[in-house]
Amino acid sequence: MELRLPVCVLLLLCATKVSNGGRILVWYTEASHWINMKPVLETLVDRGHQVTVLVPSASLFMNSSEPSRFLYEPFDVSVSVKDIENIFEEVLHFSLYEMDDMNPFQIFIRFLDLMKNNIKVSFKYLDGVVKSETLMKKLKEGNYDLLYADPIYPGSDLIADILGIPLVFSLRFSIAHNVERMCGQLPAPPSFVPGAMSKLTDKMNFSERLGNVLFYALQDLMLEQFMWKEVDKYYSGVRGTPTSACKMMGNADIWLLRTYWDFDFPRPLLPNFKFVGGIHCRPAKPLPNEMEKFVQSSRDDGIVVFSLGSMVKNLTTEKANMIASGLAQIPQKVLWRYSGEKPQTLGSNTRIYDWIPQNDLLGG
Known part of the structure; x- marks a missing residue:
């Protein structure tokens, strides 16, 4: 009896420590988005959580074979690394060299072409998850507590819904704050909140405010016609019922904004939108x-x-x-x-x- 009580106390303390750790599923991403995310995942591991990252077979920055403290869940996609490189090169070439010699209409048409191509590739990635019975079975049996995602690729909200787990987004911004406004219901009065990528500031005269209103409207119309409709169709096909992808994104529990409030223009916020700029920073190491x-x-x-x-x-x-x-x-x-x-x-x-x-x- 004298030995049993200390043993029971020890087991209880061990169980308490284990119970604090959650099982976190991480959506795939790319480039600087992945570089930014990795330190966050390392911190989650430090705090006792088990982290599992979905990794596509074609990626420029994600590598499931590299040593890591978190787990990798690889899946196959029907695109090659070369295809991904070409897509990025095309977007960069347009941004750095083509836009300067185009009128607004030409820029609009070219941007639509790039968006359509990006959506097609994004769906091929998503196919590798939702159309893999083996992977979906494994995810459902994983008993995950949370899905953590950067929403540059669609599908994280769909999988969180299928698995019945909370969803946390981490993002810097979307063009014209479309995703934050239309899906997250974040207020953005165009009279003083300049649309992201509009090149405007919060100090606008009347014509600039009018331009900001038109910028919001044009981007919303373009994204609705050429992105959201396509994503809605895909989600509806997977769920077997008419589905609004934007409304599904709006179910996210927390939106982590990767900036500081004083680096952004003044704007209204909701309680579930949190500024977390600098979460990827670490103490400096000696330089070469x-x-x-x-x-x-x-x-x-x-x-x-x-x-x-x-x-x-x-x-x-x-x-x-x-x-x-x-x-x-x-x-x-x-x-x-x-x-x-x-x-x-x-x-x-x-x-x-x-x-x-x-x-x-x-x-x-």
């Missing part, structure tokens, strides 16, 4: 010796860390020289992530690197 020496040489002027994102590594000679020339005119030391040929106009204050440790540079 050569990089540390260059950074310290900046003295009181400071440094500029310049990157065009995870996907843009090369530019045309003309654009690279134009950027290098501009950077050469500032007093700061510049660390530029760039893999192309060294620009002729590169200043003595600028160094180019294939990769730069942004977290360590900015957190030092």
Whole structure:
């Protein structure tokens, strides 16, 4: 009897620790979205949760064979890595080079083509999950407590509904805040909330406010006709009943906005929308010796860390020289992530690197 009580107490404490951990299913994503998500998943593991990530067979950044503290659930898709690379290249080429020489109507038509192509590929990814009886059976038997997703790819809300589990979104923004407004019911008065990607600010004159109203209306109409209708049709086919994908997205319990309130324009918020900017940041590690020496040489002027994102590594000679020339005119030391040929106009204050440790540079 004397031994039994301590043993029971020990078992109870162990059970309590285990019961605190949840089983979290993570929706697939890509590029910087995945880079941003990984530290969050590591933190969840640190806090005792079991994390399982869905990984498509074709991905530029997700790799189910790499060592990790969370689990991977791979699934097959009918597209290749080369197909994905071509899609990203097409979008980047349009954004960096084509738009400047197009009128608004041409931009609109080209953007529609890119959107239609992206939706088709997104459905091929989703097919790999919902049309795989083996995988769906495994997910249903997984007894997951939560689905965590970046909604750049459709389907996470559909799977959360099928599994009957809560859904948490993590996103920066959607064009014209369409998803947040139409699905999440987030207010966005066009009189003072500029549509995302409209290039407007919250300080608008009458004509700019009118332009903002038209921007919201045009984007809503375009997305409804060429995206939401297609997603609705897909979801309805899977569920066997007419389904609004936007309403299903609206069932998300929490929307995590990857920014700080003071980096955004003033806007109304709902209780389930939370600013979580910087959740991927970590304590800075020491820099490589050569990089540390260059950074310290900046003295009181400071440094500029310049990157065009995870996907843009090369530019045309003309654009690279134009950027290098501009950077050469500032007093700061510049660390530029760039893999192309060294620009002729590169200043003595600028160094180019294939990769730069942004977290360590900015957190030092």
